[in-house]
Amino acid sequence: xxxxxxxxxxxxxxxxxxxxxxxxxxxxxxxxxxMDNHFVPNLTLGLPVFERLAKVSPVPLDAHLMIENPDRWAxxxxxxxxxxxxxxxxxxxxxxxxxxxxxxxxxxxxxALRPATPVEPFLDxxxxxxxxxxxxxxxxxxxxSFIEGTLPKIRRAREAVSESGxxxxxxxxxxxxxxxxxxxxDAGANVFVAGSAVFGxxxxxxxxxxxxxxxxxxxH
Ligand code: DX5
Ligand code: ZN
Numbered sequence: 119x120x121x122x123x124x125x126x127x128x129x130x131x132x133x134x135x136x137x138x139x140x141x142x143x144x145x146x147x148x149x150x151x152x153m154d155n156h157f158v159p160n161l162t163l164g165l166p167v168f169e170r171l172a173k174v175s176p177v178p179l180d181a182h183l184m185i186e187n188p189d190r191w192a193x194x195x196x197x198x199x200x201x202x203x204x205x206x207x208x209x210x211x212x213x214x215x216x217x218x219x220x221x222x223x224x225x226x227x228x229x230a231l232r233p234a235t236p237v238e239p240f241l242d243x244x245x246x247x248x249x250x251x252x253x254x255x256x257x258x259x260x261x262x263s264f265i266e267g268t269l270p271k272i273r274r275a276r277e278a279v280s281e282s283g284x285x286x287x288x289x290x291x292x293x294x295x296x297x298x299x300x301x302x303x304d305a306g307a308n309v310f311v312a313g314s315a316v317f318g319x320x321x322x323x324x325x326x327x328x329x330x331x332x333x334x335x336x337x338h
Pocket of ligand 1: 257
């Protein structure tokens with residue numbers, strides 16, 4: 119399975135987002151962290167900014183909604199042109215209904231799990247979703263260190279996906295770098311979000327290539 123790299127623009131220069139998206143034109147997705155200051159103690163950007171990013175981005179957008187009431191707000195991100203919309207399991211009232219709605223609108227549907235949220239309740243519902251996002255830090259901020267204790271959950275998710283025969287992607291987000299990406303890939307992740315590791319690098323396209331190569335050696 120190919121390793122997909124999704125740099126998080128949370129670590130980009132927010133005064134120059136169009137230029138910053140151009141720097142990651144070699145990536146598979148641009149990961150956009152939407153935070154509402156309720157679900158997480160941080161506030162980033164909302165729909166009007168996302169709509170403009172979707173218009174100018176050279177790479178498809180991967181929306182990660184760290185917001186309350188995604189049932190109400192997530193479909194608009196699909197309508198705005200997100201290739202993928204991921205909402206948090208802890209915040210959704212009716213995750214299957216919401217995933218179906220996102221797919222109907224033409225987006226991939228993802229379900230995100232905080233580090234302490236179990237994956238088991240979703241393993242019977244794999245046919246309804248396109249991606250599980252296993253958070254490898256507590257959501258809210260870039261630059262935190264990878265929580266090694268999330269690796270068994272990635273492994274369980276990958277085993278269940280393999281048994282199901284479905285093509286559900288497993289994404290990791292938080293603390294992903296040259297030091298951790300191989301372990302995440304080995305556990306079963308195939309989509310890798312990296313914010314500070316990519317935008318903090320001297321050579322941004324080179325860092326994306328390096329991460330893709332390291333992960334690709336370990337994806338199953
Ligand atoms: C954190 C966000 C991440 C963040 C990752 O809540 O969901 O996408 O940008 O940043 P790094 O890669 O620096 O840990
Ligand atoms: Zn994220």
